[in-house]
Amino acid sequence: MLPRRQSAPALAPQQSRVPPKTQEQQNKQEGDGQVALQRQPQQAEGTNSSNVLCERPKETVISDFLVSLLECPVCFGYMMPPIMQCSRGHLICSSCRHKLNVCPVCRVTLTNIRNLAMEKVASKLIFPCKHTCYGCRMRLSYTDKKTHEEDCEFRPYFCPYPDEKCVWQGPLKDVYKHLVTTHENVITMDGNDIIFLATNVNLEGALDWTMIQSCHGRHFLLSLEKIHLGEGCQQYFAACRMIGSMRDASDFVYNISLEANNRTLKWQSKPRSIRESFVAFTNADFLVLNKSTVELFSEDGNLALNVIISKANDAGEE
Ligand SMILES: [Zn+2]
Ligand SMILES: [Zn+2]
Ligand SMILES: [Zn+2]
Ligand SMILES: [Zn+2]
Structure with missing residues (x-):
C-alpha cells in the first residue's frame, strides 16, 4: 500500500463565477486611415502570364483589403452586421456602439445609422478566426465565425x-x-x-x-x-x-x-x-x-x- x-x-x-469577456487584440491597426496590404510573392505556375507583377490572386488582395476595412477602430475585432457608422461615415461595431456616445474617430455624437453596404460586403467575406494569435489558421464566413470561435481549440x-x-x-x-x-x-x-x-x-x-x-x-x-x-x-x-x-x-x-x-x-x-x-x-x-x-x-x-x-x-x- x-x-x-x-x-x-x-x-x-x-x-x-462568470467567465470574463474575451478581448480581441489581434490585427491591431491605426484608426480608419491607411490600410496596409500584405503582398506576398507567389510562384508563377508555369504560365506565361503577361502580368508578371501580379503576386497574389487579385481576389485575395481585394478580399484582404475589404476584411481590413471591417476592423473596428475601438476593439479591433471584425465588424459584423449590424454595422454602425457616425454621421460622417466612420464605422464602428455594434457592441462598441452600445458603449459609446461619440464617434471614436471624429467625436461627432453618434446616432443609430447602419451601413447596409458594408453589411452586405461582410456577409460575402471570409474572416480569420479571432484566435489567430494563438495559432488557429481557420478562415470562416461571418455566420460560421462565432460558432467556430466558441469551440476553437486554440481559444x-x-x-x-x-x-x-x-x-x-x-x-x-x-x-x-x-x-x-x-x-x-x-x-x-x-x-x-x-x-x-x-x-x-x-x-x-x-x-x-x-x-x-x-x-x-x-x-x-x-x-x-x-x-x-x-x-x-x-x-x-x-x-x-x-x-x-x-x-x-x-x-x-x-x-x-x-x-x-x-x-x-x-x-x-x-x-x-x-x-x-x-x-x-x-x-x-x-x-x-x-x-x-x-x-x-x-x-x-x-x-x-x-x-x-x-x-x-x-x-x-x-
Ligand atoms: Zn487566476
Ligand atoms: Zn468594436
Ligand atoms: Zn466619425
Ligand atoms: Zn479558431
Missing part, C-alpha cells in the same frame, strides 16, 4: 481557480504557472495516489477547496465545492479536472474514495478538462455528496478524499 501524504488545502469563500483558457475576481486567460502552457504564482494557497502534490484533505468542511456558507495533483507528467486540478441550495440544504461536489484539453483528459481515469467510521464510498470517472467552467458544475457528472454523507465521512470537521489518477488503458488491469 502506498504511503498517503497529507495536504492542507487552503479555503476560500466562493460563489459562482485561450480562463483561470480555473474559483475566484471570480481573477480574469486571467492565456494559453494552456501558462495555466499551471498562473495558478501557483497568483493563487498562492493552491498547493501541488506529486504522485498518482494522494490525500486531498479538505479542512473545516462544516463551516457555513459556500466554500471551496482546491489543490493540484501532478502525475503522469500532467497536472490535475482537484476541487471540492460546497454549494448552498437553500435553507439547511448543502451539497458538495468533488471534481478532478485536467489542466489540458478535453481530448487529453479522456486518456485518464480518476478514483475518489472516502473511508471513515467503518464506511467506504468509492467513485470512478474520467477527469473533465478545465475548459469546463464552474457554472457547469451542478450538471456535470462529478461526485456529489450531501451534508449528512459528509458528516459521516469527516473526522474533526476534516474530509479526506483519497484521489488516485491512472492512465485510462492501465485502469482496467488494476
